[in-house]
Amino acid sequence: MIERIYAEDVTAEQDGDEISVAGHVHDVRDLGGLLFVILRDGTGRIQLVFKEDDDADLFAAAEDLSREDVIHVTGIVQAADQAPGGAELAPTAMDVLSESESPLPLEVSKDVDADLSTRLDTRYMDVRNPEVRAIFSLRSKAMAAMRDWFESEQFEEVDTPLLSEAGAEGGADLFPVVYYGREAFLSQSPQLYKQMLVAAGFDRLYEVGHAFRAEDFSTSRHVSEIAMFDVELGFITDHNDVMDVQEESLRHTIRAVVENAERELELLGSELTVPEEPFPRITFDEALDILEEEYGHFPEDPTDLDTKGEKLLGEYFEEQGHPAIFVVGYPKEKFYYWQREGDDIASRKFDLLYRGQELSSGGQREHDRETLIAAMEAGGVDPDDFSFYLDAFRYGVPPHGGYGLGIDRLIQQLAGLDNIKEAILFPRDPERLSP
């Protein structure tokens, strides 16, 4: 490896030490006999100060630098109040590892407001922008914290297939693929596999994977390929056990981001507070009442919340200090949710709304095979298409539940981004399949 430390780790306390750094040339300022080069790496920027009087050859080499060249520089740290991070470097040696062509396809150091589509076309340039890069550092830290929570709570990580014969949700939102001459589909969700694994004896499992939705959308919160954090747990009493897991893991993740991603949050201008209070758990009917009484709003489909309804509920509870709430008991749910006579709610399905946007769906599942088959038939789903799944319910299945959380939406909210695509390195939408 080329020896180097990261820009964010260079501090005034190292004054007088010899260190090496490496990265892209962010900017060059020539003051005649004095040359300031800003070097940028994945963590930040450091100023290199070349003086003609100190080393004429090194100075000449620095004068030849262009923006976005890749360099490796050794030098002496100098505490400097005016420098970003409180320290700069007086170089003693420099290697140019790679030269950049110019003009650049997208500006990195200049504040040019390119539209999102142009930025995504040249994502390898766009992500060099420190504010953009910060999104993905934050994302990595958030996901590490989320995994940590589940590992420390004795959950096991699993992998389920992305190619199968039938979709988890049925319907038209599937991407067909040619599978050795026959039709198969990309996974919409690991839902059915998670349940089969509970039947197989996994009590507490999670999966970090991708799911594909062939929806024809044009919103700021939908993409065609999504990153999902899926969870399933056995031996639950009811859906509240699932909400407990979701609530605690999310609180832990947000706390970790607030504590460990201070630099990223500041660059992004995202003000994040840890939701310490218990998340309110309201019924679907209560949600409709609030929308009607407070806002005179009626969702078009009376069995679901619409985007505007979610946003208004978000505002209503945010004002009371609750950025996250659960809405429980949606009517007319998919076959795999528990929806039995005698419950005081229509189903044991819940959504988590965070900052006025759906972040996850989950609930207690139906584990009685006959009830499951009846629910499929009532919903127009042919049980014969799902025998691989239904067979798993013949030989003993613990009561269970789980949820699927959209990772991209979570990062969109934590980073305070207008569009979900900004939270994804190489997003997919109905128009975009490249890069």
Ligand code: ATP
């Ligand atoms: P929505 O109603 O917002 O379209 P959904 O109810 O269809 O979402 P689910 O099937 O419940 O989505 O998927 C679980 C989670 O995955 C959602 O809560 C969301 O965070 C995320 N998700 C689902 N579809 C998309 C999508 N097309 N783009 C981005 N995230 C998605």
Ligand code: MG
């Ligand atoms: Mg949902």
